[in-house]
Structure formats: C-alpha cells, structure tokens
Amino acid sequence: MQQNIDKLNTVIFDMDGVLFDTEKVYLDVWTKVFEKHGYKITKEIYCKVIATGRENVKKVFKEEFGEKLPIEEMYKEKDKALEEEIKKGIPIKDGAYELLKYLKYKKYKLALATSASRERMVKQLNQSNFKHIFDAVVCRDDVKKTKPNPEIFLKAAKKLKVNPQECIVIEDSSAGVEAAYKGKMTPIHVVDLKEADEKIKSYSYRSFNSLYEIKGYFMGE
Numbered sequence: 001m002q003q004n005i006d007k008l009n010t011v012i013f014d015m016d017g018v019l020f021d022t023e024k025v026y027l028d029v030w031t032k033v034f035e036k037h038g039y040k041i042t043k044e045i046y047c048k049v050i051a052t053g054r055e056n057v058k059k060v061f062k063e064e065f066g067e068k069l070p071i072e073e074m075y076k077e078k079d080k081a082l083e084e085e086i087k088k089g090i091p092i093k094d095g096a097y098e099l100l101k102y103l104k105y106k107k108y109k110l111a112l113a114t115s116a117s118r119e120r121m122v123k124q125l126n127q128s129n130f131k132h133i134f135d136a137v138v139c140r141d142d143v144k145k146t147k148p149n150p151e152i153f154l155k156a157a158k159k160l161k162v163n164p165q166e167c168i169v170i171e172d173s174s175a176g177v178e179a180a181y182k183g184k185m186t187p188i189h190v191v192d193l194k195e196a197d198e199k200i201k202s203y204s205y206r207s208f209n210s211l212y213e214i215k216g217y218f219m220g221e
Helices: 022-036 043-047 053-066 071-088 096-105 119-125 151-160 175-184 198-203 211-218
Strands: 009-014 109-113 136-138 167-171 188-190 207-209
Touching: 009 151, 053 071, 071 119, 071 207, 096 109, 096 211, 109 151, 109 188, 136 188, 151 167, 151 175, 167 175, 175 188, 175 198, 175 211, 188 211, 207 211
Parallel strands: 009 109, 009 167, 109 136, 167 188, 188 207
Antiparallel strands: none
C-alpha cells in the first residue's frame, strides 16, 4: 500500500456515507420494508452489504433470511420509499464541503466514485453545493463489477489521467476500502455506520471519525 501520502495529488470520494448521510436513510427505509414483510434487519446485517451493489445485496439478504424472502418485491418498495426520501433532500455529511473546498484550493484532482445509479447520483449532487467540484465522476452504470472489485476506482483514475498509486480513496464501507486497496490506491476510512474493524484496519492507511478530522490531517494538524 502507498504510504507516503504527502506526495499524492488525487483524492477519490465515495458518495453514500462519506459525502451524504445516505446510509442511515437507507437503513431506516430497509428496516420499514423488512418489518412490513415480517422480518427484522439489523445494522450488522446491513453493514455487510454497504456499497456492494444490488445483486450482491439480494444474495446476502437471501442467505440471511432464506430463499423465500420476497426480495424483488421488497426492492421495488425500497426504491419507491428511497425516491421519496431523496426528494426531501439527503443531508450532507458534516465537514464534506469544507474538505472538498480545501482540497480544491490545494489543487488536488478530485473524483467521485459511487455504487449508486447515475440517476440517483445526479439527483443528490444537484441538491448539494459541491456538484461542480469534481473533475470526474463514475457511477454504477459505468462499471461491470461492484466493490470490493476495484474497477470503479480504476476507472476514476483513468478519467483523471493518473496512476492508481497516485490516488487516495476516502471510503466508509469495508467493501470500498478493500476495493481501493486492491486497486493499489491508498484507502482512508471514515466512520459512518461501520466502525473500523480488523478488516478495515488491515486495508486502510488510516481511519478517522469524521471528515473534519481528515481535513485536519491533510492540513498537518
């Protein structure tokens, strides 16, 4: 893993759980859908599927709750409920704008790499005050393989015309941190729903509790 972080000039951001407080909204929506169908989902189960893509979510949920789980119907209900939440506006994570603004000022190349669909990515970015900050964006529609496969981050690096080894990736999920590591990038973990467990620690350069802490680290505080 890349260790000399001071010499790196590119930062790739995940979206959900890093820049937007989406994962808590997702968990709340899924909890209500599961309860409607007579099931109970826990935060621990949900954390297993964060950022891993729709097909993997279906696979894991069926493994956890059985093959009879009406996942296709549940997904339709989840999508409809989530769309309503997005219309209300997804909260931006504390420190997101400040960190992006600082990195832009310092001439870092910035990219967004999200497992969300292009439609949802655009909706959320349009609600934010940093939609024009990124030099490149990559979403689920642009890749064949989801995290922990590094394809999405490698595509972002290619769009920015930089080598993977020049990239820092800021991620909240275990799958995202692993993907960045496998892509020979420098993963930085920020705590959201998922605390830094041993797996995350083994793949991460550092783990921080907030984006404000990450900004302070870049500033040398």
